[in-house]
Each structure stands twice: as C-alpha cells, then as structure tokens.
Amino acid sequence: MEKMPFRPELDTHMETLHTDVTTVISTDWRTGLPVLSGKQVALRELRQSDAAPLFAMLTSEEVARFISPPPSTVEGFERFIAWTLRQRTAGTYVCYAVTLQGFDTAIGIFQVRETEPGLVTAEWGFAIGSPFWGTGVFQESAELMLEFTFETMGVHRLEARAAVLNGRGNGALLKIGAVQEGILRKSFLRNGRYLDQVLYAIVEDDWRASREAAAETTHAKVH
Ligand SMILES: CC(C)(COP(=O)(O)OP(=O)(O)OC[C@H]1O[C@@H](n2cnc3c(N)ncnc32)[C@H](O)[C@@H]1OP(=O)(O)O)[C@@H](O)C(=O)NCCC(=O)NCCS
Secondary structure, eight states: OOSOSOOGGGOOOOSOOOOOOSOOOOSOGGGOOOOEEOSSEEEEEOOGGGHHHHHHHHSSHHHHTTSOOOOSSHHHHHHHHHHHHHHHHHTSEEEEEEEETTOOOOOEEEEEEESSGGGSEEEEEEEEOGGGTTSSHHHHHHHHHHHIIIIISOOSEEEEEEETTOHHHHHHHHHTTOEEEEEEEEEEEETTEEEEEEEEEEEHHHHHHHHHHHHHHHHHHHO
C-alpha cells in the first residue's frame, strides 16, 4: 500500500493509547492481534514504545522514497500507533510490527486495510528498515501475513500497489506470488510528481494452491 490510510491531519484524538501487552492470545483479532511466529521473525501488535525505533527505521530516504510520507516525528509515530489500535478494534485494519526472533525491537511494519465491506477485498503494504533488506525478513514476514490475512481475517483477494519506479517493492511482491494486473497511471502523488503504479493481487485460491504445491514438494524431498 503506497498510500498509508493514516491521515495525521484528520486524527483528532489527542491521547495516545498505552498498551504494554507483550502477547495477546485471542480468537478474535479485533480484540488483540495474535503473535505470528516464524524461524527468523515474530510479528506482533504495535505498542507505544515502538514509536522511536520505527521513526529511526522508516523515515530514511531509501525507505520512504516511494511510499506515503511516514510521520515526521516520534510523537507522530505515537499517534499513528494509537490510531492503528483503534482501527483494528473497528475491524477494518491491522498493523503488525516486525521483530527478529529473540529481540523485541520493531524493525518494520505490515498493514492490511479493508477495501470492500466485510473484508472480502483488502490491500496491504509494508516497510522494513533498510539494514534488514535482502535478509529474508521480508519473505518470512510476508508469508506469515498472507496466512493471517486469508485464514484469520477471511480476506478473499489481497491487493497491493507499487510505484513502477520502486524496483525492490515490485521485486518483493513478485517473489511472493503477487500477480500484476495492470498499471494505474499517474495514481500516486509523491514529492510533487504523479507516479504510475502497478496493481498486484493475490487471491485466496491461488495462495492455497501454491501452499499445497510447496507442501507436496517438501513431502517429496523428505521421502
Ligand atoms: C519492500 C520491502 C519491504 C521488501 O523487503 P526487501 O528485504 O528489500 O525484499 P527482498 O530483498 O526479500 O526482495 C526484493 C527482491 O527485489 C529484487 N530487486 C531489487 N532491486 C530491484 C530492482 N531495481 N528491480 C527489480 N527487482 C529488484 C531483489 O533482488 C529481491 O529479489 P531476490 O530475493 O529474488 O533477489 C523493502 O524493500 C522496503 O521496506 N522498501 C521500502 C518501502 C516500500 O517501498 N514499500 C512498498 C512496497 S510496494
């Protein structure tokens, strides 16, 4: 999602929500996000203490170049985090913090927002601090997020947009099985220029088929 749905200028809530919950186990993601655990990464709900590390990770030129401008201060990130928790409670949006297994520091985020009522269709977006690019953190996090989105949130079609000029963003989407569906001409205003974007989608049936194929390959290698 190149365009982050958070609009600081429209957010009138002055207080920030202080959550120091480390692990929320819940059958309903609207009341608290379950931890998604992989080999290399653990994805968890955002908390206020993530504001400073996320400010450090996500405001560099190379990370922010092709996405909506992230909040420009630590306080701005605190307001963003409080907003994400309210949207999650409303059931229209989730934002996960990416952490490395065994470390609690947030190094990136994955967002999913409803684009059709009932979460039939949703759009996702992600940003990871550049020291962790090319390390496998993105791929494992994305696989965990896809499972959560299709299995737990019940999304049927997950869209993404990447500026045509965003080489890494396009490469990242292609390698996790997103299909290019078209070009949205001059659809994204960044630094005073209207940029073309590629529209991608992963549909639930394709995701299930590719997961089954991967499981069969693993099974065949073991036996
Ligand atoms: C998007 C992002 C999360 C991906 O994480 P990452 O660690 O860089 O992703 P990976 O390295 O696993 O995958 C990127 C792929 O694109 C490829 N790639 C890099 N530059 C490329 C280019 N100019 N053109 C095409 N592909 C490119 C890489 O080789 C890699 O593929 P490989 O693993 O098969 O070699 C990260 O780059 C990021 O946070 N970018 C800034 C935020 C952003 O643009 N988000 C929106 C994305 S739509």
